[in-house]
Amino acid sequence: DNFLGTLGGPGITVPVVGAAFEVGIELAAGGVEVNLVVDASSEFRTTSNVIANSPAGRDDRVVVVGAHLDSVAEGPGIQDNGSGSAAILEIAIQMANQQISPRNQVRFAWWGAEEAGLLGAQHYVDQLSPRDIKDIALNLNFDMIGSPNFVRFVYDGDGSDTPLAGPNGSKNIESVFLDYFAAMSLPVEPTAFDGRSDYGPFIEVGIPAGGLFTGAEGIKTPDEAALYGGTAGDQYDPCYHLACDTFDNISLQALDEMSDAVAHSVMTFAMTTSAVNGTDKGKGLGKFKSDMEYRGSHLVK
Template identity: 55%
Template sequence: MTVTAAAAVAGLALPASSPALGASPQAATGAAAVQEHLQELQKIAEANGGHRASGSPGYQASIDYVKAKLDAAGFATTLQEFDSMGGKTYNLLAETPGGDANNVVMVGAHLDSVSEGPGINDNGTGSAAILQAALDFAGSGAQPKNKLRFAFWGAEEEGLVGSSHYVRTLPEQDRGKIAMYLNFDMVGSPNAGYFTYDGDDSDNEGAGPGPEGSAQIEKALNDSFGGAGVATEGTDFDGRSDYGPFIEVGIPAGGTFTGAEGTKTQEQADKWGGQAGQAYDPCYHSSCDTVDNVNQEALDRNLQVISAAVKTFAEQTPTR
């Protein structure tokens, strides 16, 4: 997650002979697979100067890893090149062969880390979770009514550069085909909170609601957590992650978040466990953001909610 607020393809054309979605029967699924992805991202960082910052060899290796997984499962993948910090880097987009191309559900997470560390919670967790949600959906054999497009953003940590480039350069007619955007940035914070983006502005903190339809997304995510016995709190659309460029152009958005450098209150500790008076992620933007900096329970709960959202919104989209 970036500290500052700062998007590609004119349409992701599918090859004429796109393979059907599927997954290897030997592949791990669910939470176990997410752990494998995080371990791989850690190894990539360790082999490339300790980080996966956009434009670096570690980021390129992260892109290669994720793309290979999605290609093997039958997604149509596209690399979108753009400039950041004086160099070339990429967004990775992957979409289902089937589904209504005039009604696209986007699910995104930034894949880059800061240069200070490997970025496993920020944002290996979000990237690994949406990757596995995509692979599990493919492995289920389900055929989506709506087209699903998964986005792995570059240069988020430099000010939402990748997602901003995508939205800015997308032709207006294709922008209008995006029914909604779901964002997952930091979903395994060690002193976790359970936040959903406040689509209806019910927390009354002044940031305002998301575009029309965002409240329905928030309700669906809250209901999913609630079904698992987890209470949630709203968090503002404050422009700190990749939903920002989408809500600026009126696209409904939502997502989940387990907290960054903010401090957990006593009331939150009573509700969720963890340590009051401590940061949700004490290793935020630092070298200790490794695989040991992940709350497994929070990550597993978020994966279940993300997977449920993918299945739900593959079939229906919010009213606008």
Template identity: 60%
Template sequence: MHSRTRIVSAGAAVAAAALLAAGLAPQATAAPSGNDTSEIALTKGFRKAVTTAGINEHLKAFEAIAAGGNRVSGTPKFDASVDYVKSKAEAAGLDVTVQPFAFPYNADVSPAVLQRISPNPATFVDGVDFSSMTYSGNGDVTAAVTPVSTGSAAAGCTAAEFAGFPAGTIALLQRGSCSFAIKAAHASAAGALGVIIYNNTTGGLSGTLGAPGITVPVVGTTTATGQGMLSPGTTARVKVERVNETRTTYNVIAETPGGDPNNVVVVGAHLDSVPRGPGINDNGSGSATILEVAETFAAQERTPTSKVRFAWWGAEEFGLLGSNHYVGSLSQAELDKIALNLNFDMIGSPNYVRFVYDGDNSAFPVGPGAAVGPAGSGAIEDAFHRYFDAVGLASSETPFSGRSDYGPFIAKGIPAGGLFTGAEGTKTAKEAEVYGGQAGQPYDKCYHLFCDAFTNVNQTGLDEMSDAVAHAVLTYSRRDFVQAPLLDPAKVMAGVAAGGEGGGLHEDHEDAS
């Protein structure tokens, strides 16, 4: 991964002109250059009008709704979040639709239990040392622990690794390379009574199996907790009791009255939190920012060329269910009208990096942790980098993993891009040099925890990222688009400065990092 900074050159000018010809890059009114201020000037007034004070008003409202709890889809507090966004969007004059959908609700009924019975007995703290995984099976088991492919991130990704696995024991695996669900399914098929998956980076591991189906209890742990069970002869207790039932939740869709309905820019952020906290960075930050952008757009009586459709997704934390439902509800003709999707999921992390989705797959090649960027996604990525360069800020890539709400859009071949400031991943020394903050610490120490409150949001980072959001929304609202080919980043970037290697991580959903 690289932290990009622009160096003005003739080559950069040629590349920028190529971006304009491709159709998805921002349109400039003067000859473009490697640090094109003309396109930035076009959005200056709008960016100034989109304020952190306005965003914070919404963040504080979300925190008040949570009232010391959470805003989980399928609960009254999430419904109150829906009502809040709906009322604000309607008051701004947007055309609002609330889209209901049923989903498999899954949450702890009682705190999960993880104990090391022997040797050196220890009781671990739920929500700190470990967490039950969403869609885990229920059970209370005490058994010997069997490590699988010790120390390998690929542990448990194939059935062959479980050859000779002693049925009736608890499988212990390291996170990485394939989804939690795949690891758990192989372990269960081999006769495991329970599954412990430990993290391969700093912090806890609060993940999901993606859907119901696994019948044994599955928990994720910190690296230290998991590695503390590698000793031969270790016995552990795992207890999970989760409710599984069908509930109804909602997406909120609010679009500009004007703009070409055959050329739609979808701007999305998920509205729900995890059960453990109010979700003010994850993802109140994205939801509040696009709400402030939508209100400002309407207040300034902007007349877009393209129709802008703001979307607040439900049940993202259960596996991108809201955005999946929305995309699945559209006919092919309706999908063809969507020019691109912009996604903003966590943009106020306390130990932040200015991450841009790697839509051209240049920093993170296609593989288990990176999805193919549909044609045009690379141009959207470059538009964000060009913006940050123009205002004198570094930016870095994060994998185009598809594990946020842009995933269902790119699965249909719709170009996408967006921003992210980091989740449970660890900030590298190089990133700390470029962005400040603390090396060796998570980007968000409160990721998926009770402390993800208003005080968890980095106001400087939120200000910088929300300006980039405002710039992108206004810029893309003014253009018609073509499905641009992927762009060679070597032809786009005149210079590259060293950044970090991590990409931020974000294992809300099925992990494959």
């Protein structure tokens, strides 16, 4: 029960098992008798992405707003990633209820099989034509935005604080989030484009990306606890990929604050007349100006 692994798909004929580090120490010490029973299956399964387009908006400047639908087998996934999926679903519902007609088409995407290796998002990007790729202005990704021991993380679009920058235009996406949180007097921290979520396939083909995250198995530092509250020395999400990832595992404060920022970013890019990636060359650079004004997450003009 220590691992839920895969070698990539059916057809692998080399037997492979894994053991926890503590078990490895015992084996290395010698004099240990091991009885090994493997109960495993290898099969093809089918899942789906769920994609919904706004009926209005420029289809050559599409805003793809994504969150993954699946969870790991060990847990119900209310935080990972019911939090992000629910946030973008509510935004889609409110856009419809308020009959908002975006200038740029908004494409809401709930990805399947993220936990199996970003398979849903990768499939989607793989079937895009060069024209389709050019028509996507940006990808916004929201994966885990209600961690109980949270920090407000913003993807570091320009690579100014982390080793990797996003494609040209990602800096402008980051700036929208940073400006919003600054206006709300809420501190944030940078997080790197490490390829662990569904933005990965998008940035691989040069599509600008950005998003929010409240932490997974990382450990909260004393400085972070002083700034955000919570418990230093504990994981941001103590139930990450575990059976206890239930509704009790959500910080409603984090979910509320981050969801407002999600709504702000979606509406900003849905309504802008500026090109997200600007005219500058190089990763993370660009000259983006939103011509929309917000009070909190509410559009005022």
